[in-house]
Amino acid sequence: MDRPAVELFQYKDKEQSSNLLLQLNSLRQENILTDVLLCSDNTEIPCHRNVLVSSSPYFRAMFCSNFKEKQQAKVFLKGITPAILTSIIDYVYTGLISISMDIVLPLMQAASMLQYGRLFEACSCFLQKQLNPDNCLSMIRLSEIMNCKSLKDKAKEMAMRKFSDVSVSEDLCELSLPELMGYLEDDSLCAEEEQVFETLVAWIHHDPLSRRGAISDLFKKVRLRYIHPTYLFQFIANDPLIQSSTLCTELIESVRRLMFSVSTKIIGDTAAGFKNLWVRQRRYTCCDRLVVVGGRKNNEQTSREALVFEEKTQKWQALAKLPIRLYKASYVALHSVLYVIGGLTTSTKYSQVNTTVYTLSLKTNQWRMAEPMLEPRFAHQSISYLHFIFVLGGLGSDRRVTGTVERYNSMFNQWESMAPMPEAVLHPAVAATNQRIYVFGGEDAMQNPVRLIQVYHITRNMWLKMENRTVKNVSAPAAVMDDKIYIIGGYTRRMMAYDTKTNRFIKCANLKERRMHHSATVLNNRLYITGGRYVNGHDVIQDSDNFEVYDPKTDTWTSKGTLPYKLFDHGSLTLTCVSEKWAK
Structure with a gap:
């Protein structure tokens, strides 16, 4: 074998x-x-x-x-x-x-x-x-002496990520000009632009005789486009260091002309150099986040809740609650601040139409009172454009439909009356682009649909109106993406994109149900729709907790799950915050 x-x-x-x-x-x-x-x-x-x-x-x-x-x-x-x-x-x-x-x-x-x-x-x-914010700059120095790349990379990462704390350390004032420039021009720096400015000023004041000459080069690293106008024109513009530099004052003047003209064109002697500075994107540590606020919750009383959606975890987190319940207030974002404007307060004894304005930023997560409107109103619309907030129509103290318009100027912290709408309407779809505000449809005092597009020219303070048989939306939101205005639902499943250049409507993918009283906002070039009410198969109106997203590139809708509760007549907005601050 x-x-x-x-x-x-x-x-x-x-x-x-x-x-x-x-x-x-x-x-x-x-x-x-x-x-x-x-x-x-x-x-x-x-x-x-x-x-x-x-x-x-x-x-x-x-x-x-x-x-x-x-x-x-x-x-x-x-x-x-x-x-x-x-x-x-x-x-x-x-x-x-x-x-x-x-x-x-x-x-x-x-x-x-x-x-x-x-x-x-x-x-x-x-x-x-x-490593900690107090020693990370010293660790970078040590890593250079030791020729240790791994330590240098980690210390630099912390310096960028914890810049709010690092910027007040003594070590920062000892940086050389090229080192400081390297931090301030980096897209990954975790800091608001106001803090970038304060850091460069503190660095210069540490050794003013030898460093004053660097103000122009350093100031170019501040992304002026993302600074609150009040801070820019009242604080930065009056800083002695800035006033000592011809280039710095010219840059601020270019911003002033741009904002006052309410135009997207860059003009003036410094146009060529300023254009490159103006078009710089936000630092990529500045994250846009979806915030939902107010509205009617679970078909009960008006909600004081405010929520923020965390994209990484796909979960909702609670923010500070509104100080009071406001029925049919309006909601708008400006300079990364959430504004809750007007609304009706009710009690067992009386109800009151308000002029109040409440604000919230993700940085502080605290509600504050702002300058009140000129007229009390609720069921109105608000829209922001550049440094303005426009408030349109709604119901006044007499509960009658009004066509009045007022504008908040964030540069001067004041409200002013503007030309009224040609036709007073309730619950229209409103959007702003290219120096104009577009008001689509809505309903009149008798609750009849209005087949109109009303257009307000911001620089001229003038209105015109155009009849359009395609327009038949009530209680539908609107949003701007890629020079098109999207009108989403409004007692219909239909979504239309309005091309302002050709004055034509383009049909988009339909919603799943007939939707109204919902809210919409643009985030990362996609359209997010939250809550609202819908008409079911038996023609019964029901509240919704739907959370959906529309991608214009593919013309498709995708579910993002649900809201924590059913909600309608609420605000849905995009706010920007520094990611490291939010992580705290």
Whole structure:
């Protein structure tokens, strides 16, 4: 009979390497077969050359080349203390070492000198765990001295991410001009532009005689487009440093002309240089977030809730509650601040139409009172454009439909009356683009649909109206994407995109149900729809907790799950915040 084939058995002893190291260390401690003494000051440590050669390119070069140490029984290592040398030799023979703040720097230097790369990185890892906003700039300096890229990268990352805290440290004022410029021009800097300005001013004031001349170069790093106009024109423009620089004052004047003209054209002597500065995007640590506020919750009383949607976790988080319940207020975002304007307050004894304005920013998560409107109103519309908020129509104190319009100027913190609408309507779809406000449809005082497009020219303070049989929306939101105004539902499943240049409507993918009293906002070039009411298959109106998104590139709707509760007549807005501040 044939014998079975012998199989090849590959055996690996997992304990061999560790046992070998233990035995070598035992031989070293008993001074058996050691053939070299490593010396530091008066300390002599017996070692095996072959172990040292195997552990480090430094010792391999020393003992395997034509260096004099090859023949010496004693080798003196300068610049390394006995304690550090002992720790390193123990590490070589055992793979173990204890790192503390007391020894990490000399240990790191010795590891670098003796070319123990993994030990060097272990020291770097230890220092990285000690990083905080107070020491990260010092750690960058240290990493440059030590030529440690991993520590430098982590320290730089913290300096960028925690810039709010780092900017007030003494170390920041010691930065060189190129170093500071590198921070301020970086897109990943976690800071609002107001803070960028305050940082450069503090840096200059630390050594004004030698640094004043840098104001123009530094000021170009501030993205003026994203600074609140009040701060820009009342604080920055009046700063002595800014006034001392012709270029800085010209840049601010260019912003002023742009905002006062309510135009998107850049004019003036500094147009060429200013255009490049003006078109710079927000820093990518500035994140747009979807916020839902107010409305009728679960078909009960008016809600004080405010929620923010966290894209990463796909969950809703609660914000500070509105101070009071406001029925049919309007909601708008301007300069990354949420405004809740007007509305009706009710109690068992009386109801009141309000002129109140409440504001909330994600930075503070606190509600504040702002300058009140000129007229009390509810069931009105609000829209922002550049540094203005326009409030249109609604119901006044007499509960009658009004066509009045007023405008809030955020540069001067004041309201002013504007030309009234040609036709007073309730619940129209409103959007602003290219210096114009478009008011689509709505209903008249008798609740009849109005087939009109009313257009307000912002710079001329003039209205015109156009009859259009396509318009038949009531209680539908509107939003602007890619120069088109999207009108979403309004007692219909239909969504239309209005091209302002051709005065034509383009049909888009339908909603799943006949939808009204919902809200819409644009986030990351997509249209987010929240809540509302819908007509079911039995023609019964029901409240909705739907949360959907529309992609104009594919003309498709996708479900994003649901809201935490059913909601209608609410606000749905996009607010910008610095991501690191939000993480706190």
